[in-house]
Amino acid sequence: MRRPALALLTTSLLLAGGFANAADTGIPATAVKTAEQLRDKALHDDTAYQVVKSLTTEVGPRLAGGPNDQRARDWAVAKFKALGFDKVYTEPATYPLWVRHHESGSIVAPFPQQLVLTALGYSPGTPKGGLTAQVVAFDSLAALKAADPATIKGKIVYVGYRMQRHQDGHDYGMGSAVRTAGAVVAADKGAAGYLLRSAGTDAHERIAHTGVTGFRPGGKAIPAAALSNPDADQLERVLAYGKPVTVKLDLDCGIVGEYTGANVIGEITGKKYPDQVVAIGGHLDSWDPGTGAIDDGAGIAISMAAAKLIHDLPQRPDRTIRVIAFANEEMGLWGARAYADKHAKEVANFMLGTDSDLGAGKVYRMSASVKPEARHAIQQIADVLKPLGVAYDATRPGGGGSDLGSMHAKGMAALTLDQDATWYFDWHHTSNDTLDKIDPRELAQNVAVYAAWTYMAAEADGDFGSAPGAFAGDGAED
Structure with missing residues (x-):
């Protein structure tokens, strides 16, 4: 008669501790309480703002392989140490070195005037004296793909293509495709050069949005640039006259070899399972016109500050918190891919991960790719984040973010934490990406989200399902 009673008691204790059943991954009640305390403390902590202020002021723009690349890495190492991380180290990442020196453009005929534009990553330069040619216009990537090469x-x-504002920023999917794939399609069809309306949502700023193309060393490439939205409007008005329109591009830029940079990594060592990690981070590089505040100084600051709050608890979490400042995300996820290749065989030790790379707008939605038995733990995390205005969508996958998505592709269980991107693409990849675009209160909300979920994942009883190839085809790449 004692065995059924014992079984009933065990079930009662599991339910009281927050577990749906003995096989489920769950978060102990004490860890949930601590996560709530971290959440509330983070809302009044300015560490993240001080970090991003330091990065954008002391280093500024951080073009991968550019003059500030080493300075940024040195800054990150020093900042990790100053914040008390137990272990700080770098891992190399090698990539093509693209440089920008000079760029200009103009309408030559029928109505001569200057154009505001910016060269795109991996664009080659124009011939000495510039490139002058007639313009052929398309309203979409599909129309360009369907065009006769003879035209x-x-x-x-x-x-x-003109982007519109949306909370989830989904128009950037097509905007970036026009920039990356469109340039390659144009080159393959024999174009002499390529222009696009900037992949951005600002309508009145005469500032162009840069970004990478799909060109790579050894492949066909043509001079490519983005026009500011007002200049794209002007070009379209000129084209509407029905007369041949001639444009001159003068770009001094291009790939000049290879460069070896590095991912910079800081760890808060776990007390019970130090080899098991919860991974967070952002990318350290930025485009060169602005100071890289929202893209992605904010992500670096959010992850550093969240880990610092966990570090300052009376005792360390069970598992290691690993913050990764990735190299060269902007021109092809080079740091992310190097990291994933190096750590692929350890993927089962990655409990859960995601990075922050959509500015400093509030997190409003969470989704996850985890094993079914870990859904209860994800719900516990969602319950702690709900007071911050974060909704849990159990129907969507979690991709791991722009950089840790590469580890998710190897089999790491992952979250996606969607930020409000309504205004993000007004400033993205422009000279307007500066510190004043960050609202300290919204930045603090991000830190509260990251501190809470990271701690809960580090304290979980059980795992989230990371294993080689565990989440192949989950839709996170869509």
Whole structure:
């Protein structure tokens, strides 16, 4: 008669501790309480703002392989140490070195005038004296793909897709495709050059949005640039006259070899399972026109500050908190891919991960890719985040973010934490990416989210399902 009673008692204790059943991964009640305390403390902590202020002031723009690349890495090492991280180290990442020196453009005919534009990553330069050619225009990437190469050969292709504002920023999917794939399609069809309306949502700023193309060393490439939205409007008005329109591009830029940078990593060592990690981070590089505040100084600051709050608890978490400042995300996820290749065989030791790379707008939605038995733990995390305005969507996958998505592709269980991107693409990849675009209160909300979920994952009883190939085809790449 004692065995059924014991079984009933065990079930009662599991339910009281927050577990749906003995096989489920769950978060102990004490860890939930601590996470709530971390959450509330983070809302009144300015560590993240001080970190991003330091990065954007002391280092500034951080073009991968550029003059500030080493300075940024030195800054990150010093900042990790100053914040008390137990272990700080770097891991190399090698990538093509692209440089920008000079850029200009103008309408030559029928109505001569200057254009505001910016060269795109991996664009080659124009011939000495510039490139002058007739413009052929398309309103979409699909139209360009369908075009007869005979109508394009020797001309400058222009694609006028205009992004609209959305909370989830989904128009950037097409905006970035026009920039990356469109340039390659134009080159393959024999174009002499490529222009696009900037992949951005600002309507009145005469500032162009840079970004990477799909060109790579050894492949076909043509001079490529983005027009500011007002200048794209002007070009379209000129084209509407129905007369041949000639544009001159003068770009001094291009790939000049290879560069070896590094991911910079800081760890808060776990007391019980030090080899098991919860991974967070952002990318350390930025484009060169601005100071890289929202893209992605904010992500670096959020992850550093969240880990610092956990570090300052009376005792260390069960598992290691690993913060990764990734190299060269902007021109092809080079640091992320190097990291994933190096650590692929250890993927089962990665409990859960995601990075922050959509500015400093409030987190409003969470989704996850975990094993079914870990859904209860994800719900516990969601319950702690709900007071911060974060909704849990159990129908969506978790991709791990722009950089840790590479580890998710190897089999790491992952979250996606969607930030409000309504205004993000007004400033993204422009000279307007500066510290004043960050609201300290919204930044603190991000830190509260990251501190709470990271601690809970580090304290979980059980795992989240990381294993080689565990989440292949989960849709996170869509």
